[in-house]
Amino acid sequence: YGFSDKRIRPTFFFSKKWNNISRPRMYISGGVTTAQFNNREPISKLDNMVWSLLKRDNYMKIYEKEYARIGYSEEIKNGIYFSSSLEYANRKPLFNTTNYSFARQSKNAPYTSNNPLDAADYVNSPFNEHKIATLNVGATFIFRQKYLSYPDRKFNVGNDKYPSLNVRYTKRFGASDSELNSDLFVANLRQDINAGNYGNLSYDIRGGLFLKKKNIAFMDYLQANGNELSFPLGNQLDSFGLLEYYKFYTNDKYAEAHVEHNFKGSILGKIPLINKLNFHLVGGAKALFMADKNPYTEYSVGIDNIGFGKWRFLRVDYVRSNHAGIKNDGFLFGFSLF
Numbered sequence: 001y002g003f004s005d006k007r008i009r010p011t012f013f014f015s016k017k018w019n020n021i022s023r024p025r026m027y028i029s030g031g032v033t034t035a036q037f038n039n040r041e042p043i044s045k046l047d048n049m050v051w052s053l054l055k056r057d058n059y060m061k062i063y064e065k066e067y068a069r070i071g072y073s074e075e076i077k078n079g080i081y082f083s084s085s086l087e088y089a090n091r092k093p094l095f096n097t098t099n100y101s102f103a104r105q106s107k108n109a110p111y112t113s114n115n116p117l118d119a120a121d122y123v124n125s126p127f128n129e130h131k132i133a134t135l136n137v138g139a140t141f142i143f144r145q146k147y148l149s150y151p152d153r154k155f156n157v158g159n160d161k162y163p164s165l166n167v168r169y170t171k172r173f174g175a176s177d178s179e180l181n182s183d184l185f186v187a188n189l190r191q192d193i194n195a196g197n198y199g200n201l202s203y204d205i206r207g208g209l210f211l212k213k214k215n216i217a218f219m220d221y222l223q224a225n226g227n228e229l230s231f232p233l234g235n236q237l238d239s240f241g242l243l244e245y246y247k248f249y250t251n252d253k254y255a256e257a258h259v260e261h262n263f264k265g266s267i268l269g270k271i272p273l274i275n276k277l278n279f280h281l282v283g284g285a286k287a288l289f290m291a292d293k294n295p296y297t298e299y300s301v302g303i304d305n306i307g308f309g310k311w312r313f314l315r316v317d318y319v320r321s322n323h324a325g326i327k328n329d330g331f332l333f334g335f336s337l338f
Helices: 045-055
Strands: 011-017 025-036 062-077 080-092 130-142 146-150 153-158 164-173 182-194 200-210 253-262 280-290 293-308 311-323 326-335
Touching: 280 311
Parallel strands: none
Antiparallel strands: 011 025, 025 062, 062 080, 080 130, 130 164, 146 153, 164 182, 182 200, 200 253, 253 280, 280 293, 293 311, 311 326
């Protein structure tokens, strides 16, 4: 329920699973909800609420969606997971209806608009209201997946020696404006490697392309996960530490890569006195490529496992970015337990 716009947005969800071996599951959902323009959801509702109330920084940009969806998923063979969904939705623009915050108006600017393309435009939206159907068909491959088998269930344990691959085809059709229809392919390769005494290496590579470049609705563009918070929550491997939330988007093709190595105690543990702190050195590199933009890169070095005794969940990173010759840097403070 929106207290300011006095709007009730009810949703429902029903799912049915037939067994615990291949786990075939069907679900049905629908109702009225608000969704982020970037469907990868780069900022959580909790983060946005806290920063809005304390500093009047409303980074999350949303639209309203009345929808009905049906989906099905199953592990069709060991390590091969199939998923599909079909949705029909009516998507509507939303505008700010309140400027309430704990922060005093005299010391802070008003809330930015709900338009991700122009923070100062309070009357226009990046899209017009429309109806559209969306079909998603995808598969995830866990190569050489290990598992435990029981008479009535199967317990998957994965295999960190090989990456996992996810591929997805999205077709949007039946739109009230045919120009909004599109065909999109996305692939994602990810792996966490245990390097023994040398720590852990993680990487995430993602790419996508549209079959045809069209003037589609903004929420259907391919978008990178940015971050404008000094204290981001959650796993930050697939996001960029210093990139504005809605600065990079495309209706053509793109690719991004994220690599991070946590050296654990293999480096700092060998330095006298510092080894008593039990801190972990972390290094990372990230790159983003889009067909109609200059490449964006980030490099980072950080300290993990900060704390005392068993309470070691803090992490600090220094990040340096480069885009079209413009360099930027900053510190990020996070919680490694997420």
